[in-house]
Amino acid sequence: MKFYVVNGSPRKNRNTAQLLTKSLEGINDTIKVELPDEKIKVKFFNLYKLKYTGCRSCFACKRINGKHYGHCNIKDDLKPILKGLESADGVVLGSPIYLSDVTGQMRSFYERFIFPYLVYDREASSLASNMLPVGCIYTMNLTKQQYDESEVPMVLDLFENGIERIYGKPYSLKVFDTYQFKDYSKYKNEIFNPEHKIKRREEHFPIDLQNAYDLGRSLALDAMERKLNCNI
Numbered sequence: 001m002k003f004y005v006v007n008g009s010p011r012k013n014r015n016t017a018q019l020l021t022k023s024l025e026g027i028n029d030t031i032k033v034e035l036p037d038e039k040i041k042v043k044f045f046n047l048y049k050l051k052y053t054g055c056r057s058c059f060a061c062k063r064i065n066g067k068h069y070g071h072c073n074i075k076d077d078l079k080p081i082l083k084g085l086e087s088a089d090g091v092v093l094g095s096p097i098y099l100s101d102v103t104g105q106m107r108s109f110y111e112r113f114i115f116p117y118l119v120y121d122r123e124a125s126s127l128a129s130n131m132l133p134v135g136c137i138y139t140m141n142l143t144k145q146q147y148d149e150s151e152v153p154m155v156l157d158l159f160e161n162g163i164e165r166i167y168g169k170p171y172s173l174k175v176f177d178t179y180q181f182k183d184y185s186k187y188k189n190e191i192f193n194p195e196h197k198i199k200r201r202e203e204h205f206p207i208d209l210q211n212a213y214d215l216g217r218s219l220a221l222d223a224m225e226r227k228l229n230c231n232i
């Protein structure tokens with residue numbers, strides 16, 4: 001089975017990346033236990049290392065009888081990844097929240113991951129031949145309470161609605177109050193308490209990592225079930 005992980009943070013080893021790595025561990029462990037003979041292929045992509053754009057509005061994916069109907073035809077670093085996703089068994093997307101939304105790179109990826117499969121019809125049909133389970137992991141400075149009182153839940157609901165329309169309801173994990181700077185004393189900051197951030201990192205981040213692992217487990221079990229149903 002083949003699983004993809006997509007890191008929408010520019011930081012290769014920080015909060016989002018660590019959580020994604022844990023989700024991958026959850027996927028791996030689950031498949032190894034449930035299907036010991038199964039070969040597992042995993043690919044971890046850092047979006048900020050790739051050269052690509054969002055949708056360019058060429059509409060090759062919507063052209064009637066067109067060669068690229070239902071597929072994105074932009075030739076850049078995302079093309080092979082989107083192609084790979086068409087036969088993958090699952091994908092976990094991770095993004096920090098930047099100015100109340102996912103990062104720009106994640107948003108551009110998302111346009112290409114969703115729009116080619118979306119049909120302009122009254123039924124809002126999906127052209128995705130591969131209904132792969134999708135996981136979403138978000139990290140942010142906001143506390144849970146600040147998040148609940150903010151506009152971010154609405155923004156992330158919209159993000160996930162797009163995924164649901166094409167692939168089915170995604171697994172979702174929100175990670176709050178993350179540790180942002182390596183050394184808080186070096187940066188202008190009057191709103192975050194460094195002691196609190198260290199405590200949160202030590203006491204709560206391990207729970208977040210476990211939740212990411214569990215998301216990976218659920219996604220793997222779902223992927224196995226979908227594969228089984230496909231083979232019946």
Ligand SMILES: Cc1cc2nc3c(=O)[nH]c(=O)nc-3n(C[C@H](O)[C@H](O)[C@H](O)COP(=O)(O)O)c2cc1C
Pocket residue numbers: 009010011014015016017095096097098099100101139140141142178179180
């Ligand atoms: C440009 C920028 C904008 C940010 N905007 C927000 C925001 O609107 N809300 C929030 O809660 N955190 C915000 N953050 C904090 C990050 O979401 C948070 O530190 C995240 O966990 C970073 O993920 P990473 O460690 O994987 O890079 C912002 C960070 C940056 C660099």
